[in-house]
Amino acid sequence: MSQNVYPVKKGNEYELKIERLAFGGQGVARIDNYVIFVKRALPGDHVKARIVKRKKDFAEAFVTEILQPSPYRIDPPCKYFSWCGGCTWQNMKYEDQLYFKREIVRDTLTRIGGFNEVEVHAVLPSPEYFAYRNKMEFSFSDRRWLLPEELNQAHISKEFALGLHVPGTFDKILHIETCLLQSETANQILNFISDYARKNNLQPYGIRSHQGYLRFLVIRESAFNGELMVNLVTGLDEPERLKPLASALSKTFPQVVSVVNNVNTRLAQIAQGEKEHLLYGRSYIQDRIGPFIFKISANSFFQTNTRQAEKLYEKAIEFAGLDSNSVVWDLYSGTGTISLFLARHSKKVIGFETAVSAVQDARQNASEHGVQNAEFVEGDLLKTMPTVGERPDVVVTDPPRSGMHEKVVRMIKDIAPQTIVYISCNPTTLARDLKILSDRYRIEKVQPVDMFPQTYHIETVVQLKRR
Ligand SMILES: C[S@@+](CC[C@H](N)C(=O)[O-])C[C@H]1O[C@@H](n2cnc3c(N)ncnc32)[C@H](O)[C@@H]1O
Numbered sequence: 432m433s434q435n436v437y438p439v440k441k442g443n444e445y446e447l448k449i450e451r452l453a454f455g456g457q458g459v460a461r462i463d464n465y466v467i468f469v470k471r472a473l474p475g476d477h478v479k480a481r482i483v484k485r486k487k488d489f490a491e492a493f494v495t496e497i498l499q500p501s502p503y504r505i506d507p508p509c510k511y512f513s514w515c516g517g518c519t520w521q522n523m524k525y526e527d528q529l530y531f532k533r534e535i536v537r538d539t540l541t542r543i544g545g546f547n548e549v550e551v552h553a554v555l556p557s558p559e560y561f562a563y564r565n566k567m568e569f570s571f572s573d574r575r576w577l578l579p580e581e582l583n584q585a586h587i588s589k590e591f592a593l594g595l596h597v598p599g600t601f602d603k604i605l606h607i608e609t610c611l612l613q614s615e616t617a618n619q620i621l622n623f624i625s626d627y628a629r630k631n632n633l634q635p636y637g638i639r640s641h642q643g644y645l646r647f648l649v650i651r652e653s654a655f656n657g658e659l660m661v662n663l664v665t666g667l668d669e670p671e672r673l674k675p676l677a678s679a680l681s682k683t684f685p686q687v688v689s690v691v692n693n694v695n696t697r698l699a700q701i702a703q704g705e706k707e708h709l710l711y712g713r714s715y716i717q718d719r720i721g722p723f724i725f726k727i728s729a730n731s732f733f734q735t736n737t738r739q740a741e742k743l744y745e746k747a748i749e750f751a752g753l754d755s756n757s758v759v760w761d762l763y764s765g766t767g768t769i770s771l772f773l774a775r776h777s778k779k780v781i782g783f784e785t786a787v788s789a790v791q792d793a794r795q796n797a798s799e800h801g802v803q804n805a806e807f808v809e810g811d812l813l814k815t816m817p818t819v820g821e822r823p824d825v826v827v828t829d830p831p832r833s834g835m836h837e838k839v840v841r842m843i844k845d846i847a848p849q850t851i852v853y854i855s856c857n858p859t860t861l862a863r864d865l866k867i868l869s870d871r872y873r874i875e876k877v878q879p880v881d882m883f884p885q886t887y888h889i890e891t892v893v894q895l896k897r898r
Contacts, residue, residue, distance in 0.1 A: 438462040441485045449476040454535045454858055456519035456887030467492050475501035503527045509611050516598040518885040529554040532889040536858050536879050544862035551877045557739045560884035564612045564735050565652050568702050569593055571635035571645040572604035591635055593625040602638040617650045627676050636666045647702040654737035655719035660689040662729045668694045670708040677710035688712045691729050703730050723771050723800055732765055736882045743880045744772045750852045750894035751825045753777045760823040763830045767793025774805040782807040783815055812839050827852045834860025840867045851895040873898055
């Protein structure tokens with residue numbers, strides 16, 4: 432499309448009818464077949480929207496006025512919904528979110544993979560669709576994003592915020608008092624720390640200025656026994672300043688069994704420190720998936736929706752169709768949680784993982800649970816897969832959002848296991864990888880699992896059989 436035939440112009444407003452939802456959560460509208468992604472819009476909405484970005488193949492817009500609301504629209508229960516980057520679909524009933532997640536998986540498999548005939552099962556719903564997260568990461572900032580109703584309130588300081596990002600801004604933070612994705616206790620802790628920091632002059636870190644002390648607050652809560660961990664991430668290595676806060680937290684909230692201080696003096700805005708100080712209690716909490724109890728430290732990876740993780744893993748086991756003679760490769764094995772489940776049903780599991788600390792955790796998890804038939808190979812799959820001689824009957828693969836490297840997909844094809852179970856958190860890369868496998872593998876089952884209610888994210892488990 433040449434420059435002068437774009438049907439829209441940046442900054443202008445257009446009347447649009449939303450046709451469907453895209454993976455990414457936005458509504459999709461079209462003018463003369465030119466696609467416009469509209470934030471926070473739902474299928475059936477008739478809206479006025481302003482174009483904020485215009486590219487060769489598509490534009491992005493936000494709603495300025497709803498002319499006719501979609502029948503799917505509900506009032507979002509959270510007052511921050513219109514601004515917060517955490518949730519995308521709180522303006523839709525949970526049943527409708529599940530319907531659209533299935534549509535997105537089906538549509539992506541057809542559009543990108545060319546799989547027109549594949550049946551996609553109804554999405555497995557999450558047992559909880561609010562307060563389901565066992566971990567939330569909040570940012571401190573010296574630049575607070577004000578809600579419209581806060582704009583004229585002189586008593587609100589713009590120089591302190593503890594909350595979540597507003598999409599499109601990198602340094603301003605929406606101050607949050609209640610996040611519906613975490614528990615009531617976790618919200619009380621959030622407010623306790625925010626009040627304490629202001630009263631005791633613990634300065635928030637400036638994302639722009641790189642000055643200040645408090646950078647992140649990470650709250651982790653066990654779904655198994657309610658234990659809580661508070662991780663305060665600071666820009667300076669001065670843990671003594673936090674000791675009184677740790678003590679006050681432990682006295683006010685008996686469920687807090689761990690308070691740690693991660694120190695991140697680097698510019699990168701990440702909640703992982705180069706150093707950790709234990710301020711109160713122990714350095715981990717315990718949570719359980721199925722029969723396994725895991726120790727989770729501040730920087731360990733753990734599935735954020737504990738109860739639904741169990742359902743996801745059960746589905747993976749069912750699709751793997753194992754028996755006591757099966758050799759299984761668990762690719763992208765992380766801390767080995769799936770490997771432990773697989774090991775109970777097979778002769779041997781070999782996990783492959785590049786992160787050194789995750790491999791250490793996996794080995795420790797296996798040994799603590801007395802699992803003797805799981806071993807872990809450390810390194811990039813491209814290098815490690817060819818070095819393992821024991822060939823698998825079943826390959827389980829759970830790659831990051833970017834999917835598998837094309838060479839890894841081709842190696843799996845050459846190894847030719849009877850069954851492949853692909854666990855994916857991104858339908859787009861899933862469809863791409865399945866297409867490469869399709870001449871040698873038949874898709875038998877596609878089961879989406881909802882790990883993240885109120886967001887567009889969807890996990891999908893696919894069973895493939897060798898042709
Ligand atoms: C989605 S996580 C899988 C987590 C794990 N299966 C679980 O359920 O806990 C993806 C994992 O792949 C690992 N990874 C990414 N690229 C890799 C590569 N090239 N080779 C091996 N592992 C890799 C990451 O370190 C991460 O632990």
